[in-house]
Amino acid sequence: MKYVDEFRQQSLARRLASAIAAEVEPDRRYHLMEFCGGHTHAIFRYGVQDLMPDNVRFVHGPGCPVCVLPIGRIDNAIHLVEAQDVILCTYGDLLRVPAGGKKSLLKVKAAGGDVRMVYSTQDALRIAHEHPGRQVVFFAIGFETTTPPTAVAIKQAQAERLENFSVFCNHVLTPAAIQNILESPEVRELGGVSIDGFFGPSHVSSVIGSRPYEFFAEEYQKPVVIAGFEPLDVMQSALMLVRQINAGRHEVENEYTRVVTREGNLKAQRLVAEVLELRRSFEWRGLGMVPYSALRIKQAYAQFDAEQRFEIPASKAEDVKGCECPAILRGAKRPSDCQLFGTLCTPENPMGSCMVSSEGACAAYWSYGRFRRPATSPDAAA
């Protein structure tokens, strides 16, 4: 397979590191928010921060689909398993997320609930075919990247007249969340969180294109560079952001040209628009209620909507006291600012969602970054 290592070459990384070091203005600080958990993961896994000058800092954003899902939605899913006796099909990351009452899907599964880890929507459809006498619900989460497969599954279920399959839809939208962060008092007020530029999502943008970011780059005067998930992509994009900031520009640039176009994947967009529609408002962990930030299943496909097929009581679950996931998701705090980090909250015993997913900022800090050696790369310090 090609392109496993091509974008991870050390020699190119060193050259980019030198270029960034030469480009930054010494008395300026550059706060670059990577929206996506995929970027956070790459930054930590490859030690990208070590190759950056001291005045370039990564600010971790809310782009981890598991992390932003409010606890209540997991409670809803648990209700479907325990009270409605459905077979719940979910991606693996969600299993360990702590829900209300010290439960999690993993614990519910251990207690006999029929929760199954799947790798794709196709697995869920297959399970529905195999168990015609049971209701099978697919726990759909994710940003625009995972939305088209959900739309495909719903259309397929309709074509196959699959009566025991439905989707618990939790798909959320990236541009709305970025705008929400830029609107937040912490960012707008002087002396709060400073964000000087954004790494735009890579896989999400392959679907929606780069165009949706143009509005807020202009409106909020923040540069955006669509960046691939490989470490060289991140570094190249950091260089592009530094150059924009230095020049006072605030444009949408595309580093990830090998995948992303301005218009995106029109076929996928049409498919999603056919099956799903905007929710007026949806709760995000950390951001609260965000208007027009999520999708629900259209009336024409209502029979495949788990929220319409089953009665799901509202959950009153609240975040664990002291858990800073909300502030961390907004970039207002770092994982190490949280009192629970590494003491009560570890990947083995997560209290908050940011510690669960490998794309969560806390898990990345804990797994790759705690008690780091001081940066030793001579190039980075140059």
Added chain:
Amino acid sequence: MAKRFPLRLNISQGRVDMTHGSGGRAMAQLIEELFVRHLDNPLLRQANDQALFEVPAGRLVISTDGHVISPLFFPGGDIGSLAVHGTINDVAMSGAQPLYLAAGFILEEGFPLADLERVVASMSSAAVKAGVPVVTGDTKVVEKGKGDGIFITTTGIGRVPEGVNISGDRARPGDAILLSGTIGDHGVAIMSSRENLEFETSIASDSAALHTLVAEMVAVVPGIHCLRDPTRGGLATTLNELAQQSAVGMLLREAAIPVHPQVNAACELLGLDPLYVANEGKLVCICAKPDAARLLEVMRAHPLGRGASIIGEVVGDSHGFVQMETGFGGSRVVDWLTGEQLPRIC
């Protein structure tokens, strides 16, 4: 001997039933016509509830390992060969020469006798090849739905040569860390054959008995500090165990850790990290730095250590962290595996 069972066991069509574990004639027939026929050796033929043998002088080690793998048959091996290799390796990681194995089988009612024979024949050929006979065993049958076809527990004993003191708490700052070859082959081979994840790869499990490699290593450097086979949890977890046991840190060089390109590609697709993927035929060795070059030479001369390399060194660190210079040029902590490694969502 008079024919004890008028009708031979129908291995091609038959299935395990509850009588095969009841202690009666059906069980005796299963043992004689399937287990003993394949695993045959003088100690097993004593046909007692235990095997009797002379004890060699010196120190003995004993180790036990349960095998519950799914699927039972996979590219490069099966639960039978794995049950032999796994325990031989656990014994050998003390520097010992493995002597004998014991095997306990838990069979699920309904398990095809043909599959059982395939497993036992594979155990037999692995044991013969390794020169470590299975000398005693036990069979139980559980009701359908209460097992997963077959579980095998093997126990092994071995003799540790004079002057060899290998233990997980003996790593010291300055020591070299050696690895015998590519990582992740076993885990990827298993994942590639799981039913909900089938993907095409020519990667086979590295399942192998490492005791002959260990014997040659111990012969040239009896003072090896630590040996361990990085099975579940992969290389990362094994190194963390050793770091904690010895109260030291480790510094690895990612570029020096061999990974088969196909394993890398599969891990990339599934969102896994090869450092955490299981191996069944690799070992990690920690030794004093001056011994590293000689050990590396011996390892590379052995078929199971051809891909050996020095992957890093032991450092002083009160936290016991395993750190790694990434191939990219940065650094990161290589932590314990948390839960199961799960594929990422996007």
